[in-house]
Amino acid sequence: MGVTTVTSSRWIALAALALTCSTPALAKDWKTVSVAMEGSYAPWNQTDPSGKIVGFEVDILNDVCARAKLECNIVAQDWDGVIPGLTAGKFDIVMDGMSITEERMKTIDFSIPYASSPVAFLADKNGPLANLSNSGKMIDLSKDDAESEAALDTLRKELTGKNVGLQVSTTEATFADKYLKDVANVHEYKTTDEHDLDLMAGRIDVAFADT
Known part of the structure; x- marks a missing residue:
């Protein structure tokens, strides 16, 4: 090959539902965060033989959550359903090798990029x-x-x-x-x-x- x-x-970042300053959710005292990954996008994230999602993004997530003192739970989600699932409230954040684009920013928000690919x-x-x-x-x-x-x-x-x-x-x-x-x-x-x-x-x- x-x-x-x-x-x-392309710049890659965490994605989250875009919220206005008046949204009550912003005042939530976050303790637990659900994070969507597809688990089939190596080396960013992939599913090991035991069924656990592992990879570069999992390592980053674990470090960020430890620093922020958050309990982060990974949710497996097919790629074509990550944005619909995010907007529907199935999970709080998407971390799945997602590029920052103007079209996506009409619906969701992004963190500072953590990688360029x-x-x-x-x-x-x-x-x-x-x-x-x-x-x-x-x-x-x-x-x-x-x-x-x-x-x-x-x-x-x-x-x-x-x-x-x-x-x-x-x-x-x-x-x-x-x-x-x-x-x-x-x-x-x-x-x-x-x-x-x-x-x-x-x-x-x-x-x-x-x-």
Whole structure:
């Protein structure tokens, strides 16, 4: 498996329901907090053989909760249900490799970012897409310059007619909807594990995910 083209970095933060200053919940004396994670987004969070959710974000959460003297309980929640579950009050916080976007900030609020993660197209190192033209290079989509535009145009041409796998309701899905849906066959999955399996089985040509 090889990284072929890195696109852009994304800031990751805790997410919580956006509350106004007049909301009574702000006055709550917090002792216990429920935190949603999908448990299938390694290395951020994943489920071990015993059924326990572990990973980088669990380690961060444990440290934060100890410092804040809070009892934090992890709630397993599928990715496509984390925001609906948060707004419905099923849990207090989401900690699941979630990018800060303007669209999400219309509904929920975010903490200060605790990580920055690039996203990339991943291909079989022995496959036909192992050596894309911009392999190993960063394309910064925040820069509206000729170099980035040219790299994006090249990427679109090389992925024309190819099968691209990504997780549903992610920033990768937003990117694909904007730049790839008219040239590539985009396949959405509930988890990154699912598109990784299809990539290894040859059912998709590239996977698009965090690195």
